[in-house]
Amino acid sequence: MRISSFTAGGKALYGAITEAGAVALSTEFPQWPTLYDVIAAGGxxxxxxxxxxxxxxxxxxxxDMVMPDARRILCVGVNFPNRNAEYKDxxxxxxxxxxxxxxxxxxxGHDQPLIRPPENHTLDYEGEVAIVIGTAGRRIAAKDAYDHIAALTLCNEGTIRDWVRHAKFNVTQGKNWDRSGAMGPWLVPFSDPAQLDDARLQTRVNGELRQDDHLRNMMFPIREQIAYISTFMTLQPGDIIVTGTPTGAGARFDPPRYLVPGDVVEVSVVGIGTLRNTVDDEAP
Incomplete structure (x- = not known):
């Protein structure tokens, strides 16, 4: 089952996605106006x-972005050994x-353009798996971590590279330009550890394979991410953790290969799907 947020006839809806189209379900659950509300309520x-x-x-x-009103999104940076080596420090x-x-x-959302701002053209891609918390918890043991996941989705954690260097201790400025990244196309219910343990993540730009790795190679596996994060904050249903990107982002080529208008970026994991986006310049 694939569950997503979408717009039809000018109305924001959520429901199931099939090969034939969308099945609106939001009208049947008026107590839950958005997909975030569904998950926050345990529904x-x-x-x-x-x-x-x-x-x-x-x-x-x-x-639409799969959970357009998500309250808390935490991202794990530099989480593959080769990615750490890319920094050459x-x-x-x-x-x-x-x-x-x-x-x-x-x-x-899926099939929508990533937006390159006029202030800076170092728009880069980062293919990642994102997990959505379904059960609250604090100080969750790693062995129990998967019990707290409701669903999986994909993320292109688009980044304006020059802006991550604007300050000494953080990257927030370069990571939050409007519509610079994408998340979706849908949520896939999480029911089997193999969905993550055996997952192979691939990112293509204009059909060229740029990123290709298995989640089992993460320096900090997803179980550890949930355990660590829940040490300092209570994870709540609807929280999203973006789990880390492999080597191969455009900034690490010589010269860098940043995204330009007309590019097509695809992030894929078998069993979850493919998140596809084009690239446009921000309209004046």
Whole structure:
């Protein structure tokens, strides 16, 4: 089952996505205006069941950022060994993971353009898997971490590279330009550890394979991410963790290969799907 947020006929809806089109379910759950509300209330399983065997309601629709009103999005930086080596600073694997926040306004949906701002043209791609928390927890043991995941999705954690260097201790400025990244196309219910443990993440730009790695190679596996983050904050249903990108981002080529208008970026994981976006310059 694939569950997403989408717009049809000028209305923001959510529901199931099939090969034939979208199945609007939001009208059946008025107590939950958005997909975030569904998950925050523990209703994701009920929504998934409601979508089974239903007929398509919309064939003409556009995908939105999968959870456009997500409250808390945390991203794990530099989380693959080769990615750490890309920095060429001689540093060993860090003892603790790097984290930074992103906001929902920085993401667009599947088949929508990433927006390159006029202030800076170093727009880069980062293909990642994102997890959505379904069960609250504090100081979650790593062995129990997967019990707290409701769903999986994909992320292109688009970055304006020059702006991550504007300050000494953070990268927030370069990570939150409006619609510079994408998340979707949909949420896939999480039910089997193999969905993450065996996942192979690939990113292509104009059909060229740029990133290709397995999640099992992460320096800080997803179980550890949940355990570590929940040490200092109570994870809540609807929280999103963007889990880290492999080597191969455009900034690490010589010369760098940043995104330009007309490019097509695809982030894929078998069993989750493909998140596809074009690139446009911001309209005046």
């Amino acid at each position: 994701f399983g009920r929504l998934v069941e409601a979508g089974r065997g239903r007929g398509v309601t919309h064939t003409d629709f556009t995908f 001689g540093s060993a694997q860090p003892k603790h993971m790097s984290l930074f926040p992103r906001f929902a306004s920085g993401f667009t």
